[in-house]
Amino acid sequence: MIFPADILIWLLLAVGIGFCALGLFGLFIFPDIRSRMYTAVRATLIGVTAITVSALIYAVSLFSETNENQYFMLALEILFLCVVIVIPTVLLSQEIQNLIRARN
Numbered sequence: 001m002i003f004p005a006d007i008l009i010w011l012l013l014a015v016g017i018g019f020c021a022l023g024l025f026g027l028f029i030f031p032d033i034r035s036r037m038y039t040a041v042r043a044t045l046i047g048v049t050a051i052t053v054s055a056l057i058y059a060v061s062l063f064s065e066t067n068e069n070q071y072f073m074l075a076l077e078i079l080f081l082c083v084v085i086v087i088p089t090v091l092l093s094q095e096i097q098n099l100i101r102a103r104n
Helices: 003-029 033-066 069-103
Strands: none
Touching (some): 033 069
């Protein structure tokens, strides 16, 4: 594989794991539900996005080198999973925020 792509993949994986850990840590340290939810949703979305982009770079770089269909399908599946995971998470977090505002 291309060396700059490897560095970028590892960097994005480290950033993704770090942000997911920050989201988990935020669930434990913040006192109220609004702070916990904001930290968990935002940090975890950034982490999942970084991990998804690293997997997408991996698939695209291997597809450009080998020109095999399996890496193209991997890239399409990654994009599909990104849409399936990220959009409902954002919609659910907005709905939970609306419920919390209505209760207060």
